[in-house]
Amino acid sequence: MRTRTLVFTVIVLAAAAAGMRYREQLAPLLHTATARLTGQPGPTVPADAAKAAKGSGQSGGGVAVVTALSENVSFPIRRRTIGIVETPASVVVKSRIDSQILEQHITDGQMVNAGDPLFTLDDKEVRAAIARDEATLARDQALAERARAALARTKELLARSAAAQSALDQAVADAKSADANVAADQATLANDKIKLSYTRITAPMAGRIGAVRVVPGNLVSASDPTGTGLVTITQVKPIRAAFTLPERELPRIRTAMLRKPLPTVRVLLPGTETVLATGRIDFLDSSVDTASGTIVAKSNFANEDLRLWPGMYVDVQVDLDQRPDTVTVPSPAVQIGQNGSYVYVVKSDKTVEARQVTVLGAEGDRTAIETGLKPGEHVVVDGQLRIGPGTRVTESTRGSAAGSQNEAAVHRDDHS
Incomplete structure (x- = not known):
């Protein structure tokens, strides 16, 4: 029994000694973890923790971290927002006459x-009307010719005092009436020829056909009570x-739009960096939406x-905009x-x-720093969880990350 008690006592003492041995070395790590949980950005480390951190660095060469240089580059100022793709034009194609679809x-x-060509309509009725118009026109042209001849004879008779003035007046009226009938016939014929052109329905603009709502044999009406039309074409x-x-x-936008070329706009797949199209701002609304505090802008894209x-x-x-001489660091460095x-x-x-x-x-992967950092300083980009203020470290570097990032851009949260 005494032997077991002695063994247990030895184990407890050994554990206590080990705890004392590593307490100070673990203090910086516990401090950093606590700071991250509470959101405290690098508060002052207790004196014993800082001493342990330095001691650890002297005895073991420091905590291994990855660092990178802060660099001075030219940064474009970008804004990111949400947009919706719109068609510049959309046309609902309808029939302009009452007829039947022959071909699609x-x-x-x-x-x-x-x-x-989109559809061909039955044109027999319209062609019959045109034939009737042409016959009526021919008849009235003949009557007009006869009326003009009668007027000429009446004038001769009146000149020889062989006809009364009233006869001349009647002849003039008959001739004018006949000419008016001819003009009316010509207008009716022209109207029916226009209707004939309506039997061949063509695309009013280039675009993509939507769902075709009719098939050959369907009757179509110029009134179209449903309002859906035959088909919709979308540009x-x-x-x-x-x-x-x-x-x-707004001031920055207006200044940018006064420059040439106009501000570049990139359309991206939502939630990604995949660029779908590139264009330029070519429209800025004439007023600000007072409810949302925003202004509408638009950009056109070829979309080939x-x-x-x-x-x-x-x-x-x-x-x-373009901001020159901006200090940047890899984004993982920012806590x-x-x-x-x-x-x-x-x-x-x-x-x-x-x-x-x-x-x-x-x-x-780059963050622009406005104040607090100078170019050429070493910042920790990996290993922050293992360190705290005053911790001695051993650096390994990833090298400069700015080279291909000079085209990276500053983005501010529009809701900040």
Whole structure:
């Protein structure tokens, strides 16, 4: 029994000694983890924890972290928002006469050009009306010729005093009436010829055919009580996207639109960086929406590959300005705490400092820093969970990340 008690006592003492041995070395790690859970951006480390961190670095070479240089680059100022793709024009094709469909020349979803045939209607009734008009015109032309001849004879008789003035007046009236009948017949004939052209329905513009709502044999009416028409043609090349920008950006937007070329607009697949089309702002609304505090802008795109479709929602990226000499760091270097953003900066003595910074914006894997950081400083991009202020570190670098990122852009949350 005494032997068991002795063994148990030895184990407890050994555990206590081990705890004391590693307590100080674990203190910085516990401190950093606690700071992340509470949102505290690098508060002051207790003196014993800082001493342990430095001691750990001296005895073991420091905590291994990955660092990168802060760099000065030229950053475009971008705004990202949500837009919707719109068609510039959409036409509901209807019949302009009452008739019956004889032929259908299109299929659902077909692309057409302006003037392409869509439907052929029964034209027999219209052609019969044209024949009747031509016969009536010929008759009235003959009557008009006779009336003109009678007028001429009456004038001769009146000149020889062989006819009364009233006879001349009647002859003049008859001639004018006959000419009016001829003019009316010509108008009726022209109208029926126009109706004949309506029996061949063609595309009024280039675009994509929607669902065809009729088939050969259907009766169609000019009145179209349903209002649905025969088919709808939607323009998809070119196409446009409508989006809103915050009112506070209006001065920058107007300045950008005064420059040439106009601001670049990229349409992206929602939630991704996949660019579907690139264009330029070519419309800015004349007033700000007072309810939302935004202004509507639009951009046209060639859309030759038909990647944009009317009604689809997209992400829109707008380049508004170019900011030269902007300090940037890899985005993983920026940490978020209760007091805002901060980065771990490796000092010359190989210890780290939690530096409060003001973030201008981020795009891709680069973040622009407005204040708090200078070019050429070493920032920790990996290993932040293992360090705290004052921790001695051993650096390994990924190299400069700015080279191909000079075209990265500053993005501010429009709702911030």
